[in-house]
Amino acid sequence: MIKNTFLVVLLSIIFGLTQLSAQDESFLGLCLGGALPQGTYAAKDFSNKQAGYANTGFLFTFDAAWFPDDYLGIGATVSYGSNNPDKKQYKTDLINDITERYPDFDFPEDSVYFDYGVWRYLNMHVGPNVTFRAGKFNFDLRALAGLTLAWAPSQEFEIKFPDGETFSRKVDNKATPTLGYTIGGGIRYALKSGYVIRFITEFTNFKPTMEIREDLIEDLENGSIPTTSEVDVPIKNIHIGIGIAYNFDI
Numbered sequence: 693m694i695k696n697t698f699l700v701v702l703l704s705i706i707f708g709l710t711q712l713s714a715q716d717e718s719f720l721g722l723c724l725g726g727a728l729p730q731g732t733y734a735a736k737d738f739s740n741k742q743a744g745y746a747n748t749g750f751l752f753t754f755d756a757a758w759f760p761d762d763y764l765g766i767g768a769t770v771s772y773g774s775n776n777p778d779k780k781q782y783k784t785d786l787i788n789d790i791t792e793r794y795p796d797f798d799f800p801e802d803s804v805y806f807d808y809g810v811w812r813y814l815n816m817h818v819g820p821n822v823t824f825r826a827g828k829f830n831f832d833l834r835a836l837a838g839l840t841l842a843w844a845p846s847q848e849f850e851i852k853f854p855d856g857e858t859f860s861r862k863v864d865n866k867a868t869p870t871l872g873y874t875i876g877g878g879i880r881y882a883l884k885s886g887y888v889i890r891f892i893t894e895f896t897n898f899k900p901t902m903e904i905r906e907d908l909i910e911d912l913e914n915g916s917i918p919t920t921s922e923v924d925v926p927i928k929n930i931h932i933g934i935g936i937a938y939n940f941d942i
Contacts, residue, residue, distance in 0.1 A: 717886075728931075742925050747778055749811070753931070757832070759821075766821060790851075799851050799853060813840055817873065820834065836874045840871065840900070841867045845863065846865030868900040873898075876894025878894075888937045896928070
């Protein structure tokens with residue numbers, strides 16, 4: 693029974709593929725949508741130094757594909773994504789961590805200054821793009837890799853003590869280059885004059901390094917000792933978008 697079912701499904705797939713017309717259209721397209729954080733990037737756990745506290749964010753992509761072959765081509769994307777972190781939870785966890793590390797610190801809530809930015813990244817990826825055409829539809833699959841520029845949220849945290857000394861923690865909002873990849877697929881529905889409506893669902897992954905600087909006060913009379921640490925943050929997002937594209941003949 694299982695073998696017969698498998699055979700029917702296999703024959704149905706083969707028959708469906710024989711009905712697909714050859715692809716002779718490349719495309720340029722724009723998409724807008726959401727960036728859904730995954731794994732550690734979305735975690736809200738300060739004991740995990742790689743936790744990103746990221747919430748669902750914004751996505752913009754400019755995509756292109758060139759098909760010298762009926763089905764196999766070369767794809768490229770320039771995609772911009774951003775994710776706002778959970779700033780309230782992060783601030784609470786950060787203060788709790790500092791209090792645990794330095795139990796002698798005694799400060800009122802209004803002595804704390806906190807400013808936290810946004811996760812941002814720019815992907816510039818290229819790679820193979822496969823497409824199948826069925827009537828007005830094109831079903832695209834692609835696996836791309838290349839350069840990613842990532843910006844960790846700028847962070848300014850400062851505690852002002854009554855005697856004038858301070859404790860500070862800082863993260864700069866500077867571009868960090870790293871390697872990344874994007875894999876996924878999309879659907880194009882043809883309209884008139886070469887224009888199409890396009891839907892995408894993709895997964896992007898990269899790991900930039902974030903530098904954290906703290907001024908650790910060990911002795912208020914002798915000043916502070918600055919320390920610097922680096923953390924690799926694995927940024928993983930699912931991209932879901934909708935947009936418009938233009939199909940053109942090779």
